[in-house]
Amino acid sequence: MKNVMLYAYSQYNLGDDLFIKILCERYPNTIFHLLAPHNYSQTFSSQKNLKIIRRDSVLFRGTNLMTTKLDQRKLFYTYLSRNCDAIVYVGGSLFIQGDSWKKELKNVQEMHINSKPFFLLGANFGPFSEQAFLKAYHHLFQQFTDICFRDQYSYTLFKDLPNVRVATDMAFQLETIRAETDPSSVIISVIKPSIRKALRDYDAIYYKKIREIALYFIEQGYTVTLMSFCSYEKDNEAIEAITQSISVGARSHIHTFYYKHNLDEALERIASAAFIVATRFHSMILGWIFRKPVFPIVYSSKMTNIMKDINFQGNYASFYTLNTLKAETVFQSIHGNMVDITNQIIESEKQFLKLDIYLKTKT
Structure with missing residues (x-):
């Protein structure tokens, strides 16, 4: 049985937690060690092959602080x-140029250890504004064992590297669940x-439009669920702001x-809904999956x-x-806006092409 160090965006983000779930279920004979808050053991209590390294423990925080101050984080990751036996770094928007x-x-x-295979899966690259950002990662990516982006744009940026591939979003590998559709249920994922x-001035107009959409569906006889995918990124604050602007009766x-x-x-919840208004990336993907x-x-x-x-x-809309x-435009989309994801289900499995070879021949 192999052991894999797993790095992910462990902030209770539904989309990123999907990646963890899919990895653990695909490789039941591999033990994954995830750096995450201790409560992740509750989130993934059914995943017996996932071990949590508690990054919020006193010992971890102290060691992390000390190695950071001494500029010895490489030793810490080692x-x-x-x-x-190997390292997997999985996530979506892992490479956005910020300050x-x-x-x-x-x-x-520092995550990358020369003596161990390093797999980067599921990511997209950007947005970025400086060539220095692109060049720095181009140099780093040459050192990885395998990189599989989830979109053609990101792949094109690094396609000259022989270890870079592309396959659509890993979430398309999620095993669908059986759930009876409630024909009067609408889910709106909010941010x-x-x-x-880039969106610092958009709270007011966005909340206003979500309110209008929600009220329009209610007027048509639907029940609306406002859904938070990540409280760390303040989806919950958005929900509170929107609901407070709605009358008690409509609420x-x-x-x-x-x-x-x-x-x-x-x-x-998503599988049983009749329609999804998707601001979160993976609410869009999950809507298509279901x-x-x-x-x-x-x-x-x-x-x-x-x-x-x-x-x-x-x-x-953007x-x-x-x-x-117009809320009416959104409502009219309930009778269309479907996509056939048959090819995506097949293509997304290629995210694991190289990791399959490594784990299934080494396990």
Whole structure:
């Protein structure tokens, strides 16, 4: 049985937690060691091959602080993975250029241990604004064993590297669940725009439009669930702001759902809905997986890149066109906006092509 050090965005984000679930279920004979808060053991209590390295323990925090101050984080990561045969870094938007991008680059450099195979799966690259950012990662990526991006745009940036591949989002490998569709149920996944630099001025218009959409569906006899995918990124604050702007009478037709430890319940909610209004990237993907009509509200190029790759032909809105978005347009999409993801299910399995070879021949 092999041991794999697993790095992921462990902040109780539903989309990233899906990646962890899919990895653990695909390789039941591999032990994954995940650096995460101790409560992740509750989130993944059914995954017996997942061991949590508690990053919120006093010992971990002290050691982390000391090695950071001494500029010895490489030694720290080496120690963490000392009993592991390989390292997997999985996630979606792992490489966005921000003000502290050099610090984040260094962190990824330190995760990489020369003596161990290193697999980077599921990510997209960007947005970025400087060639220095691209060049720095181009140099780093040459050292990895295998890199599989989830969109053609990211792949094109690094296609000259022989270890770089592309396959669509890993979430398409999720095993679908059986759930009876409630024909009167609509899910709206929401975000707090202003935590993103490019959307810092969009809270008011976005909340106003979500409110309008929710009320329109209620008027048509639907029940609306506002869904938070990640409280750490303040989805919950967005829900509170939206619900507070709705009258008490209408509020009785609005439910809320906050993801943290309840991954299976979250998936069941989406699977049983009749329609998804998707701001979160993986609410869009999950809607397609569960064969639901989806109306995307695009906040990032990662959404448009996947929509382009999948040849999505339905209606959608972007944050830059919210002012002109009509709730009636969203409602009309309930009768269309479907996509056939047969090819995506097949293609997404290629995310694991090299890791399959390594683990299934080495286990």
